[in-house]
Amino acid sequence: MVYRIYVEKKPGFDGEAQGLLHELVDLVGIKNLTGLRLLNRYDVEGIDSVLFQQAIPTVFCEPPVDVTYDTLPEAKTVFAVEYLPGQFDQRADSASQCIQLLSQGERPDVRSARVYLLDGELTADDLAAIKKYVINPVEAREAALEERATLKMEFAIPTEVETLNGFTALDDDALEAFRTEKGLAMDHADIVFCQDYFKSEHRDPTITEIRLIDTYWSDHCRHTTFGTIIDDVKIDDELVQAAFDRYMALRAETGRDKKNRTLMDCATIGAKALKQRGIFTSALMRKPVLPLNQEEKDWVALGLERSQLPAVDMEQYK
Numbered sequence: 001m002v003y004r005i006y007v008e009k010k011p012g013f014d015g016e017a018q019g020l021l022h023e024l025v026d027l028v029g030i031k032n033l034t035g036l037r038l039l040n041r042y043d044v045e046g047i048d049s050v051l052f053q054q055a056i057p058t059v060f061c062e063p064p065v066d067v068t069y070d071t072l073p074e075a076k077t078v079f080a081v082e083y084l085p086g087q088f089d090q091r092a093d094s095a096s097q098c099i100q101l102l103s104q105g106e107r108p109d110v111r112s113a114r115v116y117l118l119d120g121e122l123t124a125d126d127l128a129a130i131k132k133y134v135i136n137p138v139e140a141r142e143a144a145l146e147e148r149a150t151l152k153m154e155f156a157i158p159t160e161v162e163t164l165n166g167f168t169a170l171d172d173d174a175l176e177a178f179r180t181e182k183g184l185a186m187d188h189a190d191i192v193f194c195q196d197y198f199k200s201e202h203r204d205p206t207i208t209e210i211r212l213i214d215t216y217w218s219d220h221c222r223h224t225t226f227g228t229i230i231d232d233v234k235i236d237d238e239l240v241q242a243a244f245d246r247y248m249a250l251r252a253e254t255g256r257d258k259k260n261r262t263l264m265d266c267a268t269i270g271a272k273a274l275k276q277r278g279i280f281t282s283a284l285m286r287k288p289v290l291p292l293n294q295e296e297k298d299w300v301a302l303g304l305e306r307s308q309l310p311a312v313d314m315e316q317y318k
Contacts, residue, residue: 002148003052005060006069006115007040013065014038020134028133030126035119037073041080042095045151046108051099059098072145075117077127081135082113082143085153109151113143167204168195184214226264233261 009017017038024030042060044052057063072078083089092112100107116134118127135142170178172192179191186194194213198205235241247266250273251257256265 002043002045002151003047003049004044004070004147005042005052005056006072007042007061007066008037008069008073010065010067024130024133028129030120030122030130032122032126033118033120033130035117037075037117039069039073039115039117040091041113041115042092043111043113043148043151044095044099044108045110046106047099047103051103055095055099055102058102059095072115073117075119077118077120077122078115078145079127079131080113080115080143080145081140082111083140085155087139111148111151115145162207164204164207164210168199170195182210184210186214186217190217226267227262230261230263 008014014037017036020038021033021036024033024036040060044055047055056068061068089112092110095112096107096110099110114134116130118130122130131142167178175191175195176188179186179188184191194205194210233244235244247269248257250269251259251261251265254269254272254276256269256272259265
């Protein structure tokens, strides 16, 4: 059974809702919008009604500042927003963990959504502008308001992987049109490089290969994707097997043979071995003597490689 609860900040504590109301009226220009309420909706499956009731005042809300509803309050216009499947829902994950701590049992399934209650004589264009402002299509979508029978999601498993027939024969304009159509993150030079590679292979790629390259090529995601643990390895190519054997030997040499094998470990093992042998240091250091206040002082000049610079999440600037 799926249990549902709505949580809203009490008047005086609803700063987020009031701030959004002013943004929509003053910045977006929705002059007909006269009121806005913002609710958090939680759906929970995998627990009984007793535990669910215990979780309401301890997990889902703070009674001094929140009010809860079993059913959705009425409003002239209502819509809800939820994360896309596959996107991490911090609110739902935290609620699930807290319920597990409360029950000392299994973690339940939890889904959350933001529910917007709007007042005012809104036109279809007004509502479309509001949804465009609050829904980021990269990570979220409009959610159904009806109650769920289950939170389990089933995905169709493709029986065949599409081969991009004719990919290697595309001219420059057609290749750019392909990149745009598929919404790829790589630029034109990248897709040309991919085409040249598959030309050398004398075959067209699958859509999976193109999507995989497009995702893993990004430096933004390398720290998580390259942290994948490699449990089992089967290699058919002799040259690749020889390179892997050398990698395993370097792991033993550097004392990393007890650590997990990862793609990042493969990429950095050479530098680690050179550093341990004293051939290479990750930072270039020198000690010049420079004048300061008419006196010569010892200084340390430290140069860092690009890979040592702090990672910047560019997503926040988009």
